[in-house]
Amino acid sequence: xxxxxxxxxxxxxxxxxxxxxxxxxxxxxxxxxxxxxxxxxxxxxxxxxxxxxxxxxxxxxxxxxxxxxxxxxxxxxxxxxxxxxxxxxxxxxxxxxxxxxxxxxxxxxxxxxxxxxxxxxxxxxxxxxxxxxxxxxxxxxxxxxxxxxxxxxxxxxxxxxxxxxxxxxxxxxxxxxxxxxxxxxxxxxxxxxxxxxxxxxxxxxxxxxxxxxxxxxxxxxxxxxxxxxxxxxxxxxxxxxxxxxxxxxxxxxxxxxxxxxxxxxxxxxxxxxxxxxxxxxxxxxxxxxxxxxxxxxxxxxxxxxxxxxxxxxxxxxxxxxxxxxxxxxxxxxxxxxxxxxxxxxxxxxxxxxxxxxxxxxxxxxxxxxxxxxxxxxxxxxxxxxxxxxxxxxxxxxxxxxxxxxxxxxxxxxxxxxxxxxxxxxxxxxxxxxxxxxxxxxxxxxxxxxxxxxxxxxxxxxxxxxxxxxxxxxxxxxxx
Amino acid sequence: xxxxxxxxxxxxxxxxxxxxxxxxxxxxxxxxxxxxxxxxxxxxxxxxxxxxxxxxxxxxxxxxxxxxxxxxxxxxxxxxxxxxxxxxxxxxxxxxxxxxxxxxxxxxxxxxxxxxxxxxxxxxxxxxxxxxxxxxxxxxxxxxxxxxxxxxxxxxxxxxxxxxxxxxxxxxxxxxxxxxxxxxxxxxxxxxxxxxxxxxxxxxxxxxxxxxxxxxxxxxxxxxxxxxxxxxxxxxxxxxxxxxxxxxxxxxxxxxxxxxxxxxxxxxxxxxxxxxxxxxxxxxxxxxxxxxxxxxxxxxxxxxxxxxxxxxxxxxxxxxxxxxxxxxxxxxxxxxxxxxxxxxxxxxxxxxxxxxxxxxxxxxxxxxxxxxxxxxxxxxxxxxxxxxxxxxxxxxxxxxxxxxxxxxxxxxxxxxxxxxxxxxxxxxxxxxxxxxx
Numbered sequence: 001x002x003x004x005x006x007x008x009x010x011x012x013x014x015x016x017x018x019x020x021x022x023x024x025x026x027x028x029x030x031x032x033x034x035x036x037x038x039x040x041x042x043x044x045x046x047x048x049x050x051x052x053x054x055x056x057x058x059x060x061x062x063x064x065x066x067x068x069x070x071x072x073x074x075x076x077x078x079x080x081x082x083x084x085x086x087x088x089x090x091x092x093x094x095x096x097x098x099x100x101x102x103x104x105x106x107x108x109x110x111x112x113x114x115x116x117x118x119x120x121x122x123x124x125x126x127x128x129x130x131x132x133x134x135x136x137x138x139x140x141x142x143x144x145x146x147x148x149x150x151x152x153x154x155x156x157x158x159x160x161x162x163x164x165x166x167x168x169x170x171x172x173x174x175x176x177x178x179x180x181x182x183x184x185x186x187x188x189x190x191x192x193x194x195x196x197x198x199x200x201x202x203x204x205x206x207x208x209x210x211x212x213x214x215x216x217x218x219x220x221x222x223x224x225x226x227x228x229x230x231x232x233x234x235x236x237x238x239x240x241x242x243x244x245x246x247x248x249x250x251x252x253x254x255x256x257x258x259x260x261x262x263x264x265x266x267x268x269x270x271x272x273x274x275x276x277x278x279x280x281x282x283x284x285x286x287x288x289x290x291x292x293x294x295x296x297x298x299x300x301x302x303x304x305x306x307x308x309x310x311x312x313x314x315x316x317x318x319x320x321x322x323x324x325x326x327x328x329x330x331x332x333x334x335x336x337x338x339x340x341x342x343x344x345x346x347x348x349x350x351x352x353x354x355x356x357x358x359x360x361x362x363x364x365x366x367x368x369x370x371x372x373x374x375x376x377x378x379x380x381x382x383x384x385x386x387x388x389x390x391x392x393x394x395x396x397x398x399x400x401x402x403x404x405x406x407x408x409x410x411x412x413x414x415x416x417x418x419x420x421x422x423x424x425x426x427x428x429x430x431x432x433x434x435x436x437x438x439x440x441x442x443x444x445x446x447x448x449x450x451x452x453x454x455x456x457x458x459x460x461x462x463x464x465x466x467x468x469x470x471x472x473x474x475x476x477x478x479x
Numbered sequence: 480x481x482x483x484x485x486x487x488x489x490x491x492x493x494x495x496x497x498x499x500x501x502x503x504x505x506x507x508x509x510x511x512x513x514x515x516x517x518x519x520x521x522x523x524x525x526x527x528x529x530x531x532x533x534x535x536x537x538x539x540x541x542x543x544x545x546x547x548x549x550x551x552x553x554x555x556x557x558x559x560x561x562x563x564x565x566x567x568x569x570x571x572x573x574x575x576x577x578x579x580x581x582x583x584x585x586x587x588x589x590x591x592x593x594x595x596x597x598x599x600x601x602x603x604x605x606x607x608x609x610x611x612x613x614x615x616x617x618x619x620x621x622x623x624x625x626x627x628x629x630x631x632x633x634x635x636x637x638x639x640x641x642x643x644x645x646x647x648x649x650x651x652x653x654x655x656x657x658x659x660x661x662x663x664x665x666x667x668x669x670x671x672x673x674x675x676x677x678x679x680x681x682x683x684x685x686x687x688x689x690x691x692x693x694x695x696x697x698x699x700x701x702x703x704x705x706x707x708x709x710x711x712x713x714x715x716x717x718x719x720x721x722x723x724x725x726x727x728x729x730x731x732x733x734x735x736x737x738x739x740x741x742x743x744x745x746x747x748x749x750x751x752x753x754x755x756x757x758x759x760x761x762x763x764x765x766x767x768x769x770x771x772x773x774x775x776x777x778x779x780x781x782x783x784x785x786x787x788x789x790x791x792x793x794x795x796x797x798x799x800x801x802x803x804x805x806x807x808x809x810x811x812x813x814x815x816x817x818x819x820x821x822x823x824x825x826x827x828x829x830x831x832x833x834x835x836x837x838x839x840x841x842x843x844x845x846x847x848x849x850x851x852x853x854x855x856x857x858x859x860x861x862x863x864x865x866x867x868x869x870x871x872x873x874x875x876x877x878x879x880x881x882x883x884x885x886x887x888x889x890x891x892x893x894x895x896x897x898x899x900x901x902x903x904x905x906x907x908x909x910x911x912x913x914x915x916x
Contacts, residue, residue, distance in 0.1 A: 001585075004593050004819055013822045016560050020832055021901040022839040027856060031695060033726050036823035037600040044562050047819055051566040051590075058586030060574035068576055075483055076574050079528050088539025094554050094749035095884055096543065097876075103541030104748045110538075117521045129612035129750070130805035132792070140653055169792035169802035173623075175655045178797040216510050247507055248514045263805070267483070271809030272587040273577035273609070273769065275751030291649065313649030317553055317615040317642040317738075318749025330535050334481030336525025345503050346484045349491060352498040352506065369509045397582050408793075425485045426494060452777070457582040460777035467774035467786040471763065473606050474596040 001057070004050050005475045008042035038477065057458050058272070059402055065428050067354075069373045069405035069417025070164070070212065072242045072264035074347075079334070080268065080327035089326055094318040098304055105295035105303035108319065111329045112294075115281060118340060119241075120251020121258060123287035125294070126279045127320040131239060134259025134278030135170035135206070137291060137315050141257050141282055142204045142233045143174050144289040144312040154203035154232065160189055162213060162409040167206045167237060176203060183411055187213040187366040189223050198230035208237040209253065210244070210371035212409040214351065214417075224254025233257060241265045242421070243348055243371035246341030257282050266328035277324040291315045346422035347372040350429060354420055357433045361440045365412045373419035375412050382414050387443035387450045389414040394461065395442070397454040399435040480525030542748075545881040547903040549840070551860050551894025552691070552884045553614070553642050554749065555741040557719065557829070558898050560820040563743045567813045577769070577805065581784045588783035591771040591808065594815040601721045601818070601826075602735040603728025604757040609769035610811040611803060614738025615643040617754030618685060618715045619650035620801055621734045624765045625683035625711040626656055632680045633658045634710075636668040638690035643715060647685070666692045666853035666862070673704050681710040683734075688716045688727075692892065693837070693860025694853055695724070702731035711762075718742050718755065718814075719833060720858050722826030727757070734758045743817030744810055753810035764790060767801030769808075829897050833859035836895035836904065843908035844893070848915035852890060860894045862886065867914040874910050882907070 042050075059066075066073035084090075092104055112124045128134035139157065146154045157171035158179045168178040181197050184190040188211060205227045210216045217223065224234045236250040236258035242265045250258050262268050263276035270276070282290065291314050293305040335343060348371050355364050355374045362376040378389045393403035393416065405417040420429055442450055454460065486494065500506045507515065526534065548556040566572075571586070578584030578591075591609045598607035611617045622633045635647055637660050644660075651658040661684070662672045668686050677684070684705035686696050698714065705712040711733040719741045727735035739753030740746070758766055764787060772786035792799040821829060837859040841851060849865035865871075868889040875882040880903065883893035895904070 001589070003589070003596075004815075005596065011824075013824050014560065014562075014820050016558065016820065016825055017828050017832065017897055020835060022835050022904070024831065025835040025838040027723075027834065031724055031856065033603075033721070033724060033729060036827060037597075037721065039597055039600055039821070039823045039826065040819045041822045041824075042819055044820070047562055047566070047816065050819075051569065051816065054586035054590050055569045055571045056586065057584075057589070058571045058575050058578075059580075059583040060571035062570040062574050066576070068579075071576055073574075073576060077483060079532060081568070081573070083532065083535040083539075086536065086539040087544060088536075088542045090745035090747050091544045091556075092542045092748045093548060093550050093556070093746050093881060095550060095552055096881065100543035101748065103538040106538055106541065114522060129616070129807070130803070132802040132804050133612060133616075136653065136802060140649070143653070165791075165793035165796050165799070166802045166804060168797035169795070169799040172797040172799070173650075173802055174653045218509065218511055221511065221513060244510075246520050247516055248510055249516065252514050252516075269573045269809075270576045270805070271807075272572055272575045272584075272590075272812065273808035274612075274805040275807045275810055276805040313652060314642070314645035315616075315649060316646060316750075317613050317752070320749070321612075321751040322748040323745075323751060326535070330531060333523075333534060334526055334528060334531040336480050337520045337522035338480045339482050339525040340520065340522065342480070342482050342484050345506075346486060346491065348506060349494050349498065349503075352500070353494045356498045369506065393580070394582065397580065402576075402583065403580055423483045423485065426490060454582050458585055459582055459780055459782045462581045462776050462782040462784045463774045464784050464786065467772040467784050468789070471606075471770075471786060472773040473592075473763070473770060473786075474599045475593070 001053055003475050004040045004042065007046050007050060008040055010041055012041045012043055014044050064400045065424060065432050066402040067404050067418045067420050068402055069419040070239055072419060072421060074267055074421040075423035076267055076269040077331060080330045083330040084323040084326045089323060099302065102303055107326055107329055109295050109303060111325055114332050115260060115279060118245055119258060119281050120249035121281035122284040123290060124279045124281045125290045125292055126325055127292045127315040128259060128278035128280055129316055129321050130274060130276040131259060131261040131278045132166040132170060133315065134280045135166055136173050137280045138235050138257040138259055139170055139174040140312050141286055141289045145233060145286060146203055148310060153201055156201045157203055158197050158205045162211055162411050163206060164212065164237065164239060187211065187215050188217040189219065191219060191222060194223060194226055198226060198232065202230045202232035204233040204235055206235045206237060208240050210240045213366050213375045214370040214373040215366055215368065216371055220253045239264065240372065243344055245344040247344055256286060262324055262328040267331045268324050268327040275321045275324055277321045343422045350420040350422060350424060354418060354429055354433060358436060361437065373417055375415050375417045377412050378414035378416060381443055385443040385447045387447050389416050391450040391453060392439050395439045395450050395453040396435060398456045401432055401435060481527060481531065546879040547899060548881045549893050549899065549907065550881050550884050552892055553640050553738060554746045555896060556746055556898055557741050557896050559743050562820050563813060563816045566816045567809060572809060572812060578785065581782060585783060588771050590812050590815060592773060592783050594811040595771060597815055597818045598755050598757050601718055602757040603726030604735055605760040606763045607757040608766045609771055609808065610806045611754035611756055611768050612807060613752040613754045614715060615646035617736035617756045618643050619647045620767045621713045621736045621756065622647055622683060622685060623650060623654060624767065624800060627682065630680060630682040631657050633682055634661050634676055635685040636661045637663040638666065638668055638692065639685065639687040639715060640691040666694050667696055668701060670697060670700055670704065673701065677704055677708045677710060679708060681708050683711040683713050685713040688714050689720060689858040689860065692853055692862050693857040695856045695858065698730040719830055723830035733762060739810065739814050742814035744813055751807060751810055753807045753814055765800060768803045768806050832897035833895060836899050837861060840893060840895050840904045840907065843904065844911050847908055847911035849911055859896065860892060862890055862892050864890050871911055871914045874914060875907060880907065
């Protein structure tokens, strides 16, 4: 299909702006750009049709099942969008006087209360704009904590080998050395490896629980105890929080700092890769290190912005992705205490239903009760038929199903990670189970067709090697 | 209670049974007893959609909105064409994930490729990434990518917006980067001080154009000083100004970053915003974040993919150039639709309108007794000084007008956009005259 640059004609334009109602100011020629920017010159009809065509060439939660493990692709409620579009939120300047933004500050106050109730941690910052940004923020809290105690020898962050790639990358951004520890045979933290890794140089541990193979680590309290006894802090990667709302709290498990992904657990849409929101929560005594300003209710009953006493600085301008927080607050207000529990229960139930239904052909890599997601290995299928996890994933595209996460975590060969979420019906899951079974059968009867899947999408498999070797990263008009 | 779980309790029981469990307690028996919650969370009861709407509307109603806004300082109240809002609320764009599966994500991937192309067109530079969180984090990421083994010191001008400076400093605290502030002279980066500060260890020099006070920096000269010691020149620029003013490429910048919010995003109490980031070809493989490239599919058809992924965290882990994965894709789409709707002509007109209006208001305020603090050319922001500044802002507030940002010492940082009518500006000037009298 055409690029928007390949549509339109020179001089074509929309009628957006009024005539200038003040004298035109003429800046010095030397300040001006030599040529107008080479932007599209199109009509509104062309814009409308162009983006409608692009929309048809994409897949959202509204188009079909999206069991993309570790991404929590649940349904994004319409009411959340409507609330975030209220002029009382969208037309407010971040540098208005406090007394004129009491509603906005109350959004942050209420959200902090709710997240605190759900996680067991006390104070939150909403500056982080995504999960990885939250990890960076949380680790800086840990860094500020050790620095404040004058303990500068703590240079290492312990990360299990099953962790999300962002964990070690975030630790490196904080100047920490990353110590990778192997997982035990059950996919959980190897306690002996952890004990051997901790010491006076341990700044902290980063952990996801349930972990990236979807299993709740039964030794969780022992893990956080080992780290605390060594003088380190425990960081909870909240990517998998959707499994445990109302069931168990990171604060009670012994975690000191965590981030949440509002764009996963709290149903705000992913937007094709953002904007997200990755608020960071900390236990009470770490609140003084949080970045930015927090709303605090004064004796006058009004909310005032206060900078935490030993604030580590600022992670993003203003208050982060505020309108995303409005969406999340709408969601959690609607669910309430029973609703969040219902959500997590069913997220876990659906995952176990699918795990069980696929067990005879693809047993889970760790065949025990999973939380909100599970990982299957196609290693056996691959060895027997040559059909890989990639082939199977691509074949699912022809069924209108977004494939599960592929080749993650790294500790499982030919991995597919399936996360149905709580908002899917049994019918949808049954269709997906049926599709996976058909692909399994085709792997034995007609493996060749799977190597070339998908067959019914707008493009076939793209040549990624050429894309990286000879990068073409922008449109340039041919002359 | 509100819920988005479709299954009835009967269905849930059937699923439990099919999966081999007798109850939810049985399902969760893998969780250690000591952390398994026995009491409900201390949250309120859930609400219906209608009640929820009422409660959230009540919060929105507690915020004050103004009929005219003359405040910028990093968040700019521009007109948003209707087509922009319509396109970006399309449900598929809204609810898709990062386009990992290219075959069913061509729409998202192509929209990002087009966005990258437009950012290159605006800045004059060779490559753009698919966005980062906002202008401040874009600047911080740019600073960090310039740091090399023997080039370890970052120099940032004091005339960069405080919101941006703070974030750059915080990122530097993270990586233990050596960072120094270049003093300002008469509201602009002091080139004399800069000449003294640069050396072989300088990784980059960062300025903002127009700067925090709205003034145009001597960018070419600053770029030359940076390049004289082989340091990179990083410009944080206002994208609207680029419809008219010299591009970062034309003044020798190696990296152009900035706040993309003016390109179709509401001020929204600070976000979501958009960090744009463009660079010369030489820096292509150092850029953080997603980048979309063009290629072909198995049948030779044009196709788009996420590319140059060897830079990224899921491949490189602790050796990645940045930890970023989710960026601001929907905001990048917003900017792209905005730029398509405005076109080259519209971008020039909006920049001319902002600049003309700012000069009109500045003249009027000057005559009313609120003179300009700094000499030199400015774009759409400027600083005044005059007795009664606080009272002026107060009077405007009573009239439903959000005046400029008070900077203390009777100084105000004003901003004009195409949305500010002559009528409203005359009202501001009249009020200033009353206060000065």
